[in-house]
Amino acid sequence: MAREIGWERNVDPVGIWEHRGKVALVGRGHSTTDRRWDGVSMDKTLGAYAMVAAQAAMEDAGISPDEVDGVITSAGGQPGHRSFGEQWAPRPYFDPPYDTEDGLTFVTAEWLSRQLGLRNVKYLNSHGETFWNLMGLAFQAVGDGRCEVCLVPYPNGNLEGRYHQAEGLSAPGAAQWSSPWGWGLSGQGFVFDQYCRKYGSNHDRMAPFVVQERKNGLLWPHSYYALHEPEPFTEEDYVNGRWIAKGLSIFDCDRPVQAAACYVVTTAERARDMRQKPVYVLDHTEGMFQPRSLVQTLEESEEWSDILAKRAYAGSGLRPGDIDLFSPYDGFAINAQYFLEAFGWRGVKRGEAHDFYAGDISLHGPNPLNSGGGNMGTGRMRTAFVTDPMEQLQGRAGDRQVKVDANVAVTIGVLPGNACTLVFSTSPD
């Protein structure tokens, strides 16, 4: 089916979302989480995991496959609608009888719908991009009436080997402006360095945030770390991490994993009859920006995240004090501060994020930041950013359940230059 375009709410003034409170999240399901796919085990492909997640999500919502009339997916989990095999690690094309990557490192709505035997689907879309944008697209599609009971799987995978490695001495295209000087993840370190110079901080002051995220993530059963590396991660561990580029340590980088999640998104009206307490969607807003010149600067990171925050407040009608739970994307961990400060959550102003991290950001305190653990606590699944707020608002987050009254949750990702903000509430009003 054709790609939807122009659905994003990215032109100011956005105004209150026309479907505010009329769309709801009612179910979630997860596969297990592996470090990588071995390329041969057919029960561990992204397709297999998306099926497991979809079945769990339908069961969670208490619906039968026949009730589903839409499937919206981000087929490769990445921007650009490509499989991660194509985009990251080079993957030799699969041998016959398999004639496609669909269902292996790539999961289209068409494939999933066929595999699950969904008989009443009238809307299929495989063009969701990164996780937040995928959810925004699904919320808009359901609000617009393209479908009423929609499965929204998010597969994100990993293969053997290192990815993003540029070989050779030829620098064509965009690389001509960066590779001759060896520029790459130094861009992350550079902006963090600018931040620390401007506000008088240092990298070690990130430690309490990353350590708290791992603690939260270890309490989530689907987390990569809960499943495979359950020992605590300490401040000593963090400050002993090696630099990838100064300002960005190995423990600021999220660990790529192989996992899928799936959500059931429906109208507020249909949600009332389903098994779980509905989590209402108050808003989604998007934004994409381009650096003025060769590199993204701190000034731009702040300017863009300010625009995104203002847009989200205008679109949802909320003020900073209305947000009970805030979950800014953290892969890389050193980016979360730009969102936190832009949204002014708990009064945090520019330059104050690291002071805030030094305070009580625990699940049981007044400021439970990234209560789901983010990517640092769960691996690069990204889905903790929706599953956790959902479970917190439904009061079924188990050991992670925060002590503050959780009625409104906001999450934003991925990076300041390309992000979507999602706003959830226990009430449709």
Next chain:
Amino acid sequence: MPRPIPIPDDLSRPFWDGCNERRLLVQYCTYCDRKQFPPEPDCRECGWHFHLTWIQTTGRGVIIGSSVTYDSRIVAWHDQQPYLNAVISLEEDPVIHFHSNLPGVPVHDVPVGAAVIVDFIEVTPGQLIPEWKLA
């Protein structure tokens, strides 16, 4: 040391040719009175390509920040690790940036805020690229 060599394309060729003449050029929109780098098909301000030309800069700049790369994704650079990555802001238009490895400057002692001037180094016979040195 061998480093990745820029491959000029139609859009970038004037810049790289300029480097070979030891001139640091940036795109310039005569209508918007606005510099643009790296080059783009159209001026980002007015959206037109009609008024885009190239002008020579002073070649003077300021170091606005840096990082040090320890684990590069660019394999050709692995032998040089850890190496310095500085960002240079053009003196006459600070929103225009350039990369530099600041040859000779200790990687952990970068004088952020210091003035620099452009220099050119050969990456392969027939191709110079801009580098920067303390003024």
Next chain:
Amino acid sequence: MKILLSFDIDGTLELGDPPGGVTVEMVRRAHEQGFIIGSCSDRPLSSQRAMWERIDMVPAFVASKHQLGDVKMKVSADAYYHMGDRDTDFQAAEENDFGFWWAHEAVAEPWLALQEDE
């Protein structure tokens, strides 16, 4: 002669993720034969310590990969060797004057020959 062996974990030891070819038995044998053993890996220090606990061994050191030089300062030995599966392992060894074996070479326990040479 005291010889220090620094093991990378992921991609090198059988306990790593991905698993490498160097078995716990090889590590234990080296330990029993008097080699000074420890790990130097991209894993958090806590995670490295947990791994040694799981196999009921006490390492002489655990370190992050960029701290291989510190190992030399803290643990005295006559010769130092690191083994691993990544360029970063090779570089760390080279920078700090450690002998080096790639993970696939290490499965042959080349350190045993060093003692025989004595």
